[in-house]
Amino acid sequence: MKIAPSQMRVLIADDQPDVLEALRLLLKREGYRIESAESPAQALQMVENRDYDAAIIDLNYSRDTTSGQEGLDLLAKIQNLDSTLPVIVMTAWGSVDIAVEAMRRGARDFIQKPWENERLSAIVRTQLELSEAIRRGQRLEAENQLLRGDNLPTMIAESPAMRPVLDLIARVGPSDANVLITGEPGAGKEVVARTLHAISARATKPMVTVNAGGLAEGVFESELFGHVKGAFTDAKMDRVGRFELADTGTLFLDEIANVPLNLQAKLLRVLEVGEMERVGSSKTKRVDVRVISATNANLAEEVNAGRFRQDLLFRLNTIEIHLPALRERKEDIGPLASYFLGVHARRYRKSISGFDQNAFAAMQQHPWQGNVRELNHVVERAVLMAQDHLIKASDLALRTGAVLPRKMEEMSLEEVEEFLIKKALARFNGNVSHAAGALGLSRSALYRRLQRFGL
Ligand SMILES: Nc1ncnc2c1ncn2[C@@H]1O[C@H](COP(=O)(O)OP(=O)(O)OP(=O)(O)O)[C@@H](O)[C@H]1O
Ligand SMILES: [Mg+2]
Numbered sequence: 001m002k003i004a005p006s007q008m009r010v011l012i013a014d015d016q017p018d019v020l021e022a023l024r025l026l027l028k029r030e031g032y033r034i035e036s037a038e039s040p041a042q043a044l045q046m047v048e049n050r051d052y053d054a055a056i057i058d059l060n061y062s063r064d065t066t067s068g069q070e071g072l073d074l075l076a077k078i079q080n081l082d083s084t085l086p087v088i089v090m091t092a093w094g095s096v097d098i099a100v101e102a103m104r105r106g107a108r109d110f111i112q113k114p115w116e117n118e119r120l121s122a123i124v125r126t127q128l129e130l131s132e133a134i135r136r137g138q139r140l141e142a143e144n145q146l147l148r149g150d151n152l153p154t155m156i157a158e159s160p161a162m163r164p165v166l167d168l169i170a171r172v173g174p175s176d177a178n179v180l181i182t183g184e185p186g187a188g189k190e191v192v193a194r195t196l197h198a199i200s201a202r203a204t205k206p207m208v209t210v211n212a213g214g215l216a217e218g219v220f221e222s223e224l225f226g227h228v229k230g231a232f233t234d235a236k237m238d239r240v241g242r243f244e245l246a247d248t249g250t251l252f253l254d255e256i257a258n259v260p261l262n263l264q265a266k267l268l269r270v271l272e273v274g275e276m277e278r279v280g281s282s283k284t285k286r287v288d289v290r291v292i293s294a295t296n297a298n299l300a301e302e303v304n305a306g307r308f309r310q311d312l313l314f315r316l317n318t319i320e321i322h323l324p325a326l327r328e329r330k331e332d333i334g335p336l337a338s339y340f341l342g343v344h345a346r347r348y349r350k351s352i353s354g355f356d357q358n359a360f361a362a363m364q365q366h367p368w369q370g371n372v373r374e375l376n377h378v379v380e381r382a383v384l385m386a387q388d389h390l391i392k393a394s395d396l397a398l399r400t401g402a403v404l405p406r407k408m409e410e411m412s413l414e415e416v417e418e419f420l421i422k423k424a425l426a427r428f429n430g431n432v433s434h435a436a437g438a439l440g441l442s443r444s445a446l447y448r449r450l451q452r453f454g455l
Helices: 019-027 042-047 071-083 094-103 117-148 160-172 187-200 216-223 259-275 299-306 310-316 330-347 356-367 371-385 415-425 432-439 441-451
Strands: 007-014 035-039 053-056 088-093 107-115 181-184 205-210 250-254 291-295 321-322
Touching: 019 088, 019 117, 035 042, 035 160, 042 053, 042 205, 053 071, 071 088, 071 094, 071 117, 071 371, 088 094, 088 117, 094 107, 094 356, 094 371, 107 117, 107 356, 160 187, 160 205, 160 259, 160 321, 160 432, 187 250, 187 291, 216 356, 259 310, 330 356, 330 371, 356 371, 415 432
Parallel strands: 007 035, 007 053, 053 088, 088 107, 181 291, 181 321, 205 250, 250 291
Antiparallel strands: none
């Protein structure tokens, strides 16, 4: 199917109203829908808000009228948002160098002002046709992958609260945009990351995970960037880092708030220019990596506290997907519980068909501080405990608010630890940084305990 020109949407950006007007008249005649922007900021805003089929941008804006820098920056930002959008740049007559630079950075074509109408129309037409073909190809790829279900993780999301999340996943999954996934522990951030990768054009390439929460500060850099033999005492041989392993694929940076400040600068550089060096080596390597990151911290707060670089945050959160806590999407509790029941009943060969009414009601009321992960563990334990073909509320062993907490002196050390951690998490609404601070633990120490207790 071919898209009619009238459905093609072209963005034009220039700070001169007469140029915009001339372009609009010319391109309207070709039957395209034209939308204009008078500044780079406005153009970006527009690309963020809707899909265009092509963009024609001036390289020089009023702030700095000759170097083309504002236009080149705009080009880079547009590509970051939408890597398949063809961008045609306009330069002043005679400034070929800038045009070449723009092409090198990914512009599809250039036009010199004043332009010849014939030539401009032809360039736009060609780019629109090409872009249609490329996007169709990518879409097919994504659709095929979805249909085949290759490596696609199970993601249950029937609640209204999850609808915007699903929409965003479908929209940005196939692109190369960096995505930041936020949400409480156990909310399903990794599931979202895997889904994004699985429906992307990089799906056949690896998704490499780095868990910044579980890494000691000393090994972090070589884990990410690799090292060469002799770089430090323990470096007995060359080692390839995760960035290189993820080349042409996806890198999943989990628990991103735990990246130490000094490494944040290095991270920023790879994200900005796609270049890095192994520890102890001066040889620069190019890597082509899509970065998906996740955190249960509030990164804006981390930035304010001086623990996280703002420029890095802006790189990472081109798109932000926030996962609501399980208690904010109660409609998903039933379907998730049934799904986990099926998984565990099969695994443990128990013939259990469902939950009785009280069990169901208890699950609806539970606060699920540990979100989907906690639900999974609770159902697993219940499957093992159940004596009947239906799971009862008592099998779930949920400690509801009505039950008085046990006395500390009757608990084991482990139980006390778990109890205090749950309390701290509840007090800070699941914010791990704050809870860790209150407990006198480092974030990663608390993080390891959360995993251990299945919280
Ligand atoms: N929507 C969902 N459908 C099915 N399973 C889910 C869903 N969300 C999460 N899970 C399951 O719950 C568990 C926890 O999810 P996941 O590891 O993605 O959470 P997380 O947000 O990354 O947690 P953490 O912050 O602790 O790293 C996993 O076993 C995952 O498969
Ligand atoms: Mg995770």
